[in-house]
Amino acid sequence: MHVVILAEFAAASGGAEKVAVESARALAEAGAEVTYIQAIRGPVDPLLDHPRLRRIELGLSDVWSLPAWRGAASGIWNGAAAARLATALDTLDALPRPPDCLHLHQWTRALSPAVLPVLLGRGIPVVLTLHDYALACPNGVDYRFDRAEPCTVAPLSGACLAAPCDPKSRLHKLVRVGRAAALRLALGQAALDVVHVCDGSRARMERRLGALRVRHHRIDNPVRIERGIPAEPAANDAVVYVGRLTPEKGADLVAEAARRAGMPALFVGAGPLEARLRAEGAEVLGWRSPEAVAAILRRRARAVCAPSRWLETGPLTVYEALAQGLPVVASQRSGAAEKVVDGETGFVVAPEVVALADAFQALKDDALTAHLGRGAYDRYWRAPLTLAAHGRALFDLYARLKDEYLMRHCGMTGDPTLPQTALSGGAPLGRSHF
Template sequence: MAAFAPTVVICIDHASVTGGQAKVAIESALGLAAHGARPIVFASAAPVDERLAAAGVEVVCLGQHDLLGNPSRAAAAIQGTWNQRAAQALGELLARLPKDDTIVHVHGWAKALSPSIAAPIRASGLPRVYTLHEYFLFCPNGGFYNYKKHELCPLEPLSAACWATACDAVNYPRKIWRSARLTFARDYAKLAELFSDYVCISNYQEEIIGRYLPKGVRLHRISNPVDAEDLGRKSDPASGDYIFVGRLSPEKGAFLFAEAAARAGVTPVFIGDGPIAEELRARVPQARFLGWLPPAQVRAHMRAARALVFPSLWYEGQPLTVMEAQAMGTPVVVSNVCAGREEVADDETGLWFESGNAESLAGALTRLKDDALVARLSAGAHDVYWRDPPTLDRHVERILGVYEEIMSRRRLAA
């Protein structure tokens, strides 16, 4: 049990695991509770993860739709711009908490909570911190990525060229709305300026967003927690499949993997689902599609795989899939422009390839037909990961250190 045990209000769009962002927020809450702190999860969208109640974690969930799940586009647009109900409920929550040992930690706002959370957080006067899982604070579509051209976007966010560019995954009107929302969040809510401290989840991520952060903020590097068991080195590392785990969408590089696998003469295996699933099945009938699987089954497939292929075309934050695969002793083939490359030592724990280049990825897959190379990379992946594993306990210890630093500065300034 930690001697320092603050009350932590964790703000997140969803109260259940819908992706890496929610997964980290919820598991952080569970870890904080186990260390003796008092986490309170404040979320907009239901359902609520059952583990939270089992661990005695207080949850304030508004039971709202997220923006994509709202049957009314007009209601979604209003909620996404200014979620008045969230602002009111968060204000009521913060008002009843002790002022001397409470901190507000925001993990996400763009999918349901909206910039409205800035008002009650600012009014509370409580210390606060923001974890940069993605880039919605600085980029209208959250990724510095052109979803129409399927390439990284070099434009200055909210510049004239940015406003004029149809880069949204859905359509140009949604891009305009998102640009207006970011302008509102920046100039009216002043959401980014609200935080004195930011948590960055990879060094590469810091390179991407460093110039957009408000002046004078403190940046803390804390890895996401990974739930894994040390199973030792693989006894037969060169068996198994080339697997892809994640959302089947263009920016994740699923089409690229399919094309490269065909060139290399290997069978791609897809674990996950998404908007391009049917098109992938039509294009690549020889591929295997396993859909979404429970976490334990995903880890079993990772353990059995010859390699995990992570061909993402956008920056990412810190892909948990890459780390989970290496914990299983599985080499990772990773794009050289996404943050996942930071976890992979080229030719030591996996292979890098040139982002968006099917021939380069095919070359990496072909190299991995060499059993001796796979065995060497597998041993390297396992050993490097378990030398300093990013466990939940370590994550919580480090985040508690950040909380304590913030509160100490606040007491000194009083």
């Protein structure tokens, strides 16, 4: 099987690209031939160095690096992106093994809706992972920044168009509305297969995608962490927040709740709230490598907190904390909260200062903290979110979609050129699998 992974970056600038890179590696290790198409110039993750993995760079610019008028126009419809992608796919079609499936991970920084007709017109299955809500919502996160609460109005309705909900300005909102309209135009009546990374995202998007022809699938994000000795959270001192320091992600809630509970708060990340948090005496370390973050968590974290005010689809930090045996305090609005068992592996609370402070206060009990940490470790490793598990899930989805396509268009099933080995262990697969 030959899979094309399309993302805007080839190194982690956010969760979407991290998952795209790790998906490509997982598929290559599973035996697939993988082409990773990188839209924007930039660094390349070493994970993309694999014998079954090739990389193509389209050489596009991030719209945020362009003059305002040009960035706005490119964000709505980037004809150059569509043309360069079409050329790259034509090159791949000429290979002995042309692509069997196209998988798009992000499109808002350079690719724009213009690439969707190119992808949908290739005559093979197209999959889109929804790392956010941009397929429905103009600002991408289904959140009212003017009210600091999740959005409740219908996407692109009159109320939506009138709402001053953009995090930057009404002018930015106008551009984003233009992009959302272009997206609907690009999709037309085409059918699209989308992957959700949490149950909450799937339920919400099934309600909000309206007349779009979409089939929904559910696959967990991968977690690239080796099983080791469980951490000892009861020996640590701080509640740790990892991520961008913004109000919608709740960094300010952690700082205030920790003060009320009389517990240190440690922030790993950067963002608009950084200066304020430092001025208030919080310990802010800035961004750190994944390896450094893991070490910080083991050394300092009594618990990890993901207090999102917005309906975050699945912060990977939560899964990484559970894998190490650290309790998690998660917002009810976070998709990652689905992996936290309240009272057994951490606490699931409202994204409010009082609720968070109560959870932090409970964590001052050493015996309870140790119990939650053991529960987090044991429960996670019963069904770990490994690269291999992620690769198997993707492989199964692609194979099913390919079979369905062949049945619809060719009146046949199976593909004799696909590898007839299992994704792990090398056991033969029955032909009906493909």
